[in-house]
Amino acid sequence: MQDTIRRNVPLAPLTTINLGGPARFLVVCKNEEDIRRALALSHQENVPLHILGGGSNTVFADEGFQGVVAKIELKGLTFTEENETVLVSAAAGEVWDEVVQASLAKGLAGIECLSGIPGLVGATPMQNVGAYGQDVAETIEDVTTIDRRTGKSVTFTNAACTFAYRVSRFKKEDLGTYIVTNVRFRLRRDAVPTIRYPQVQAQLEKMYGTVDIGTGQEALEKVRETVLHLRRSKSMVVNPSDPHSRSCGSFFTNPIISAEKAKLVQATQSGQQGYTVKGGVKMSAAWLVEQAGFARGQRFGNVGISPNHSLALVNYGGTTKELLAVATTIQKKVKELFDITLELEPVAVLPHNSVQ
Ligand SMILES: Cc1cc2nc3c(=O)[nH]c(=O)nc-3n(C[C@H](O)[C@H](O)[C@H](O)COP(=O)(O)OP(=O)(O)OC[C@H]3O[C@@H](n4cnc5c(N)ncnc54)[C@H](O)[C@@H]3O)c2cc1C
Incomplete structure (x- = not known):
């Protein structure tokens, strides 16, 4: 040992x-x-x-x-056919984007819009990873874990994971209790790509001349290329030669606020963005950050806001202290102006909350 x-x-x-x-x-x-x-x-x-x-x-x-x-x-990736679906069983240490690529290569649909998201499989259920109109909650069959209290293996069905926008039981009530060892995804053999997101539709038009790309492995690969193109343009693919991708992706989640509060924001600010979801109105955190007076490309010493994405805080040679100070400044200003609390998306492992 x-x-x-x-x-x-x-x-x-x-x-x-x-x-x-x-x-x-x-x-x-x-x-x-x-x-x-x-x-x-x-x-x-x-x-x-x-x-x-x-x-x-x-x-x-x-x-x-x-x-x-x-x-x-932990490594291991298997594909098991079950009628019109395939169960993809991935160990927690598999690289997420490699699982996406391997699945698309087999013509399997359900995670194509999640191309290019960094990180490993085991973290995907934690915050119900999502992008461009898809999230893993749509395809996760079950999540196998080790219970830290007993050392025993426990498997959670999709329903038991209580997935919601960027959250699951593993990030809320069971934070720090379970260690994910394996995730199974149920993907579709129909190879019908998900093209829900307006930005993806517009980019498909640009790249392939049409949104109507049909079905099959080639169509899924087209969605992947489109998503990767969009992500690269926002420095949302980790790339050592892109200094703006030295980030955690979005630093804040989109807040879900009550319809009454959303109306108030609407009344005071023109052009606010938000749409109705379960539990209220989901506001664009990026819009709130910009309205609060913070701009893309703005630097605060050796950290700053990405010039390509107003929610990405980037390390340009600074410290965690500097980075978190910027996050706090943004949170305070948004709270002051809109009475909305922006929650951090990344996990900050600090001495006072170090039991993770
Ligand atoms: C450039 C960039 C773009 C991004 N874009 C997106 C995006 O589009 N959508 C999105 O949802 N996220 C995005 N992210 C955030 C991030 O990629 C995801 O949250 C990803 O799932 C994190 O995986 P990881 O393995 O790196 O997790 P880590 O950072 O290592 O861990 C994150 C959290 O999960 C816990 N954890 C990790 N593995 C396990 C495990 N096996 N068992 C129990 N707990 C575990 C950790 O303790 C920690 O609390 C982006 C990040 C970057 C840098």
């Missing part, structure tokens, strides 16, 4: 935003036994345990993490 434990490991390179100090212990988990070892180590040393996937939605403190970071590297 000693060989698999590393001490004092810099965490910044393990995240896409490249921030944070060292981890006291890092355990690379290639199987469930390694995960149980990491759990045992955290008990033995009486320190917190943090689960790390691809680090694309994580900001570590400048001081680092005084506990055990379990880096999930």
Whole structure:
């Protein structure tokens, strides 16, 4: 076991935003036994345990993490045909976009709009990863986990995961309780691509001359290329040669507010964006940030707002402290102007909330 434990490991390179100090212990988990070892180590040393996937939605403190970071590297990907569908079983350490690519190559529909999202499979149920009119809640069959309290394996059906916009039980009431080891997705063999999102429709027109691209593997690949094109133009694909992609993606989720409050915002601000969803009106966080006086490309020392996306806070050589100060400034201004609380989308692993 000693060989698999590393001490004092810099965490910044393990995240896409490249921030944070060292981890006291890092355990690379290639199987469930390694995960149980990491759990045992955290008990033995009486320190917190943090689960790390691809680090694309994580900001570590400048001081680092005084506990055990379990880096999930479980591998395995299988496809099982079941009538008109295929069950795709992916271990938590599989790279999400590679699973998307492999599925599209087999002509399977259901996750094509989620092309290019960084990170690993195990994190996808946490915040019900989504983009361009699709989210994983639409296709997840079940999620297998290890219960940190007992070390036992527990599987949750889709319904039991209580998925909603950018959230699930794993990010809310069960935060810090379950470690995802495997996710199964039920994809469709009909190969009918999802083209719901106006931006995707417009870009398909531009790239292929029509939105009517039909069905089949080629049509799915067209949607993937279109989505990747859109994402690259917003620095939303991690690319070492694009400094604006040194981020966590969107730093704030779109707030869902009451219809009454939305009316108030509408009355005071022209051109506000929002649409009715379950539980209220979903406002555009990007619009709120811009209305609050923050602009794309704005720099605050060595961190800033991406010139290509008003919700992406980018590290241009700064610190976590600087980054979070900018996030707080934006949150305060939006609260002051609209009485709306912008929630952080990434997970900030800070000393005072270090039990993750
Ligand atoms: C450029 C860019 C674009 C992005 N675009 C999108 C987008 O379009 N849509 C979207 O939804 N997200 C987007 N994101 C956010 C991010 O990619 C996703 O949230 C992704 O699922 C995170 O995966 P990860 O493996 O990197 O997670 P990490 O950052 O490693 O972890 C995120 C959280 O999940 C927990 N976690 C990770 N793995 C496990 C596991 N196996 N078991 C239990 N808990 C676990 C961690 O403890 C942490 O709380 C983007 C990020 C970047 C950098």
